[in-house]
Amino acid sequence: MLGHLLGLGAGFAGVFLFNAFNDPVTLMDKQLTWARLGAAVMALALTLLLNMLFKAQHPPAGATTLLTALGSIKTPQDATSLMIGVLIIAVAGEIVRKMRTSRATQLTVQPKVPAKAGKI
Secondary structure (H helix, E strand, O other), X not given: OHHHHHHHHHHHHHHHHOOOOOOOOHHXXXXXXXXXXXXXXXXXXXXXXXXXXXXXXXXXXXXXXHHHHXXXXXXXXXXXXXXXXXXXXXXXXXXXXXXXXXXXXXXXXXXXXXXXXXXX
């Protein structure tokens, strides 16, 4: 969750710093402006730095950063929708992980006790 939040923030920061708010949405218009390119590069660098500082390394956060910097995520509603999706996936993943690890623990074989004093 934190990685994606940092990515969103960095993406919006890049758009703000390069004044790319009104530039075309790259993925829809198939047009990459210099402002969107600068916003994307700066936002990715900021995302990497923030993720390292907060120890929240999560490579998919880079996709969130790019979606924001390139214009696909523009409004607070877009950002909220994205974060709701991230939350759903995180909760579902945690449930599956718990189920998988609890089954794996039940299926483990107990290690054999080593022989004492050379006896088999």
